[in-house]
Amino acid sequence: MKRTILITGGAGFIGSHVVRLFVTKYPDYRIVNLDKLTYAGNLANLRDIEERPNYTFVRGDICDLEAMRELFRRYDIDGVIHLAAESHVDRSIKDPFTFARTNVLGTLSLLQAAREHWNGDWEGKRFYHISTDEVYGALEMDGGFFTETTRYDPHSPYSASKASSDHFVRAFHDTYGLPVVVTNCSNNYGPYQFPEKLIPLFINNIRHRKPLPVYGKGENVRDWLYVEDHARAIDLIFHKGKTAETYNIGGFNEWRNIDLVRVIVRTVDRLLGNPEGTSEKLITFVTDRAGHDLRYAIDSSKLKNELGWEPSLQFEEGIEKTVRWYLDNQPWMDSITSGEYEDYYRKMYEFL
Numbered sequence: 343m344k345r346t347i348l349i350t351g352g353a354g355f356i357g358s359h360v361v362r363l364f365v366t367k368y369p370d371y372r373i374v375n376l377d378k379l380t381y382a383g384n385l386a387n388l389r390d391i392e393e394r395p396n397y398t399f400v401r402g403d404i405c406d407l408e409a410m411r412e413l414f415r416r417y418d419i420d421g422v423i424h425l426a427a428e429s430h431v432d433r434s435i436k437d438p439f440t441f442a443r444t445n446v447l448g449t450l451s452l453l454q455a456a457r458e459h460w461n462g463d464w465e466g467k468r469f470y471h472i473s474t475d476e477v478y479g480a481l482e483m484d485g486g487f488f489t490e491t492t493r494y495d496p497h498s499p500y501s502a503s504k505a506s507s508d509h510f511v512r513a514f515h516d517t518y519g520l521p522v523v524v525t526n527c528s529n530n531y532g533p534y535q536f537p538e539k540l541i542p543l544f545i546n547n548i549r550h551r552k553p554l555p556v557y558g559k560g561e562n563v564r565d566w567l568y569v570e571d572h573a574r575a576i577d578l579i580f581h582k583g584k585t586a587e588t589y590n591i592g593g594f595n596e597w598r599n600i601d602l603v604r605v606i607v608r609t610v611d612r613l614l615g616n617p618e619g620t621s622e623k624l625i626t627f628v629t630d631r632a633g634h635d636l637r638y639a640i641d642s643s644k645l646k647n648e649l650g651w652e653p654s655l656q657f658e659e660g661i662e663k664t665v666r667w668y669l670d671n672q673p674w675m676d677s678i679t680s681g682e683y684e685d686y687y688r689k690m691y692e693f694l
């Protein structure tokens with residue numbers, strides 16, 4: 343069966359992996375990647391698949407309701423995988439309004455455009471919203487796991503905006519019957535992540551002998567999942583997940599930041615041929631992030647029990663692959679840190 347699937351935010355980190363998976367695995371689907379190409383959007387992430395006949399890129403802003411209506415009309419979209427968002431917590435602390443606009447109002451525009459286009463004919467339709475474990479707030483060190491029924495308790499402007507968007511998605515199901523599904527995932531890592539996030543930032547800083555700014559004492563804990571495992575989960579849930587359900591996605595892989603940083607340091611030193619311990623001295627403890635959530639940990643047993651998904655990679659293997667990828671793809675990183683990538687793609691595409 344042919345389908346037309348809209349993937350929003352496909353030029354970003356996770357979105358590019360989801361686009362690649364769908365374009366290659368489903369040659370019968372038409373995949374429309376809608377992205378505004380903000381600072382975080384980089385079409386170099388998709389160079390290997392951009393010529394595929396079942397792939398189309400459209401530059402557009404999810405906040406522009408008229409443009410979203412036109413997009414649904416033009417491509418007759420029947421499935422949505424919505425990843426477009428402002429995603430970085432530190433930026434949300436500096437500029438909360440952009441997060442409210444994109445994550446809340448942008449999601450609302452997309453929901454409205456889908457509802458109008460599908461117009462009550464929900465057969466074969468699905469609106470899949472990608473969210474985060476940060477909506478659940480923070481756990482104590484020995485405080486168990488987030489499950490799908492954990493009460494929402496967001497602390498940062500980023501997580502507050504994602505929580506709000508999740509509520510709008512569920513409200514569109516409860517009020518209008520829109521067939522939605524929501525997932526809340528833990529920290530992703532892997533190739534093509536923008537180097538403002540901990541892992542690519544630190545790999546790049548080690549390469550340039552720059553300080554590694556660890557917030558606070560480095561005691562905060564995150565649960566890390568390899569990005570391709572997240573993309574596999576998204577594929578499974580898009581096709582097999584139950585309408586109106588929520589699924590948590592996580593790696594059962596908790597790391598204290600400082601321990602993770604030491605693993606990164608050791609791995610980069612080894613792969614660069616530096617004597618062990620060379621880059622340890624770059625670790626610098628800096629002022630903590632405001633409202634820094636102590637610990638996130640996801641219980642993804644619902645997804646395992648109902649749909650059979652499990653992370654496929656051991657963390658050691660995933661980190662090794664990731665560090666190697668960044669070291670082997672220095673032109674990708676350098677085009678971002680020099681700013682060259684932004685002008686290049688933005689000039690190529692008009693807004694819808």
Ligand code: NAD
Nearest residue numbers: 351353354355356378379380382383403404426427429530
């Ligand atoms: P990212 O910042 O790498 O990419 C976001 C993409 O969205 C970019 O390509 C950007 O250009 C696009 N975008 C931003 N505003 C837009 C707008 N107004 N209109 C159209 N496109 C716009 O983000 P990511 O890390 O890949 O995260 C993707 C999604 O997954 C987000 O919704 C995020 O909340 C969620 N998520 C991320 C993680 C993680 O660890 N990175 C974990 C759980 C959930």
Ligand code: DAU
Nearest residue numbers: 429430431474475476528529538539540555556557562599
């Ligand atoms: O949990 C899922 C979330 O994971 C996603 O929803 C977000 O989009 C994604 O950005 C990520 O949020 P984090 O804030 O956890 O990721 P980040 O890489 O920014 O930080 C990871 C941890 O490392 C966090 O505890 C803060 C810390 N940190 C981060 C940076 C950038 C540092 O100590 N130093 C740094 O320079």
